[in-house]
Amino acid sequence: MSKLKYIQTLGRKAKKASEELSNINDKKKNAVLKTFYSEIKNNTKQILNANKIDIINSKKNKLKDNLIDRSMLNLDRIKSILASIEEVISFKDPTNKILAKWKRPNGLVINRVTMPIGVLGVIYEARPNVTSDVSVLSFKSGNAAILRGGKEAFRSNIAISNLFRTSLKKNKINQDCIQLVNNTDRKLVDLMLSQMSAYIDIIIPRGGKGLVKKVLDLSSVPTIGHLEGLCHVYLDKSYNLKKAEKIIFNSKLRRTSICGAAETLLIHKSVKKNDIKHILEKLNNHGCKIIGDKNIKKIFRFTLPVKEKDWSTEYLDSKISVKIVDNIDEAINHIKKYGTNHTECIISNDEKNIIKFSKQIQSSIVMTNASTQFADGYEFGLGSEVGISTNKMHPRGPVGLEQLVTYKYVVNGKGQIRP
Known part of the structure; x- marks a missing residue:
């Protein structure tokens, strides 16, 4: 299978999964997240073993110390992942919420109602906790996600994403709500940015200046993120x-x-x-x-x-x-x-x-x-984040659950026609 065909197959599956998510209520979403919490807790040793291999490979490849630090998992960081999952479970579903409602002189009732964005494409380096954070936040907010992590935490990302997909399967929900690109070839990033506008609704980059600049330069899809944190x-x-x-x-x-x-x-x-x-x-x-x-x-x-x-x-x-x-x-x-x-x-x-x-x-x-x-979504009480946005347009700052929805207008009438 060609790289383009592979990435577009992920896109089609994600699109289908995101449509199915509209029929899943908050109770079912939380059931998945509770299962995921248990999976992480029960498989901590497996995750840490995978991470150990990633760190050994990173050192062999002479990666920078800051990248190695961001890629490293330990018991405290696993506890942070678990705490984030627990906090997101406690939040209300951000979808189908009426943000504003008003009545016009002609009797029309206008409702501004939240809805999921659709399919998120998240491209990130290091930080295997992002795999968990994005999976949890995107699913709870009714979005499907295609994740493309870096080689620094390749095995860690596979371990964590597989546990989320297992949690979906155990609750009889389409596993393609969360998909990890299982190849670190950088050409796949280029294809995600330039050939996936029919499937991905928004791109979120998390990584160094080089990665983010590449995303901003190449993406045919709107982006959320920041270039640098100076x-x-x-x-x-x-x-x-x-x-x-x-x-x-x-x-x-x-x-x-x-x-x-x-x-x-x-x-x-x-x-x-x-x-x-x-x-x-x-x-x-x-x-x-x-x-x-x-x-x-x-x-x-x-x-x-x-x-x-x-x-x-x-x-x-x-x-x-x-x-x-x-x-x-x-x-x-x-x-x-x-x-x-x-x-x-x-x-x-x-x-x-x-x-x-x-x-x-x-x-x-x-x-x-x-x-x-x-400056962190968890510290802001958002449970976790998919990144920090410095965009002047929505969203700004830590991007958590409430920031992963958009809105639509639902207009209720009783037979009115415009003169």
Whole structure:
């Protein structure tokens, strides 16, 4: 079978499955998710064994450390997957919900009603938890999904997707609601993007800049996603040192490989030099390279000289760019110039500046006195996410259950005709 025929066969099956999903109620959906929860729990050892092989192969292929970290599963990450499934089960079905209802002078009753998008095409690197998250969220929201994971977690993705398909089968529901592309040939990604508009309704990329740019350049299908997560933290002139230190450290170093990790620290010129030194020393003592301007170099002697490209670099590593700014306006303008509309944070005790920052920053997520690493669907109470969207159009931010539906208008009449 040719690659095109193979991917189009997946598309036809997904289209059929998505149509059948419209007849499945919330009780049946939750039954599948409960079965999936049990399958993951009972087959944890099998999943971890598959993941172990993936990690060994990734190291042999000399993949970057951040990719290996994102591909790795352990008991804590399995527990997170289980917690996500449990939380999504507790949510109400987002489909067939009346968002608005009004009556016209001619007696027509207009209803705006939610409905599934249809078929999702999700292309991702590393992160085998995405296989579970997307399966759970797409199914609960009434969508079918075609998943194409990367070679970094190939066996892990197969193990998890097969458990979801088993859960569908046990509940006598079409297994093709979830399909994994079982080949890592990159030509299949090109075909998903360019030859599947008749079957896939939306493409969601999750991965590095190269993957996302390719999707944006080639896709003939609408996309949801973000190109980069170049996140900023701004330390204002009025602050609490203990709070600031905790937030900055967590934003940068909790996990450096995720899109919510801070990459640039902007500091108001009024911040005490000893406090700046204390913050940077803590980062540096935990392996973080400080890349800063001349003002930072005067304060912290281990500072590496900053280059223009550093301000627009998503490191995904233990590095941070640091700059002294004259005021909040300079910080906001810096973010607007170099940011990617992902997540920005202000640390401040000044309510007026917090409001100003929140209003003027147009990124999809704005944190006030909280770590940028909270930029995550699970942390937002969405159960999990299929990704973060920096699109100006719907949806924005973490894309969870409620964001995977669109709407239609149902107009109820009693024989009215338009004059």
